[in-house]
Amino acid sequence: MTLDPKRASPGQERLLTQWIAEVLDILERRWHNEESPPDVAHPEPLDGLILTVLSQHTNDRNRDVAFARLKGRCPTWDAAAAAGYDAVKDAVRPAGLAPTKAGRILEILRIVRADFGRYSILSLVGRGRDEARKYLLSLPGVGEKTAACVLLFDMGLPAFPVDTHIARVCQRLGFVPEKTPGEKICALLEREVPPSRYLGGHVNIIEHGRAICKARAPLCPNCAAEGLCRYRKNHCLAESRVC
Numbered sequence: 001m002t003l004d005p006k007r008a009s010p011g012q013e014r015l016l017t018q019w020i021a022e023v024l025d026i027l028e029r030r031w032h033n034e035e036s037p038p039d040v041a042h043p044e045p046l047d048g049l050i051l052t053v054l055s056q057h058t059n060d061r062n063r064d065v066a067f068a069r070l071k072g073r074c075p076t077w078d079a080a081a082a083a084g085y086d087a088v089k090d091a092v093r094p095a096g097l098a099p100t101k102a103g104r105i106l107e108i109l110r111i112v113r114a115d116f117g118r119y120s121i122l123s124l125v126g127r128g129r130d131e132a133r134k135y136l137l138s139l140p141g142v143g144e145k146t147a148a149c150v151l152l153f154d155m156g157l158p159a160f161p162v163d164t165h166i167a168r169v170c171q172r173l174g175f176v177p178e179k180t181p182g183e184k185i186c187a188l189l190e191r192e193v194p195p196s197r198y199l200g201g202h203v204n205i206i207e208h209g210r211a212i213c214k215a216r217a218p219l220c221p222n223c224a225a226e227g228l229c230r231y232r233k234n235h236c237l238a239e240s241r242v243c
């Protein structure tokens with residue numbers, strides 16, 4: 001069945017659910033087919049949290065270099081806390097915004113140590129997604145995207161991180177109005193998509209956003225989901241433009 005996105009409104013939940021599912025099916029066939037839950041990336045999710053803080057406003061390579069430098073100089077979080085601000089700042093410099101990130105990392109370590117008695121947030125996993133998310137969001141420098149990444153990739157809990165690519169693709173497809181903030185898109189996807197599809201959906205929409213639904217100029221004629229896209233109907237076909 002092909003859905004007409006113009007007929008799917010937020011009040012038409014069943015249509016919206018089917019519409020999103022059909023887009024995910026198409027992207028799965030185009031990109032990666034993965035429905036299994038993610039492997040937990042780090043045995044200790046605090047590692048994943050610090051890595052995700054380092055990833056803010058930089059690329060994966062710079063993030064990884066900074067994290068490796070930090071772990072190389074401070075193999076444990078006890079050591080990082082003891083090393084202090086200047087040492088952590090110098091170690092994470094490749095990730096950019098080193099003063100801000102070093103301050104946040106040390107503050108996160110201080111709070112975690114105070115709350116859990118050690119440098120570990122592993123016990124958060126047993127509290128479930130909503131409690132774990134609430135705690136993560138209470139930490140300095142941790143927003144919705146960072147929290148969702150840690151939940152999904154480091155805790156094995158069901159969350160749908162929304163980055164700039166996912167926000168843009170969802171807005172163009174018409175799942176949400178333009179300029180809808182990431183946390184609202186995240187809430188919608190977590191409501192409308194089965195948890196088993198969170199990882200695959202996250203990965204595939206990002207891939208699609210990078211390769212086809214590009215920020216500056218979407219390659220609509222090459223898009224496998226064009227028949228389900230509101231942007232395509234409103235901006236290209238309606239005006240008989242090639243875009």
Ligand code: SF4
Nearest residue numbers: 213218220223226229
């Ligand atoms: S049809 Fe165009 S705007 Fe719509 S999802 Fe595909 S590339 Fe993006």
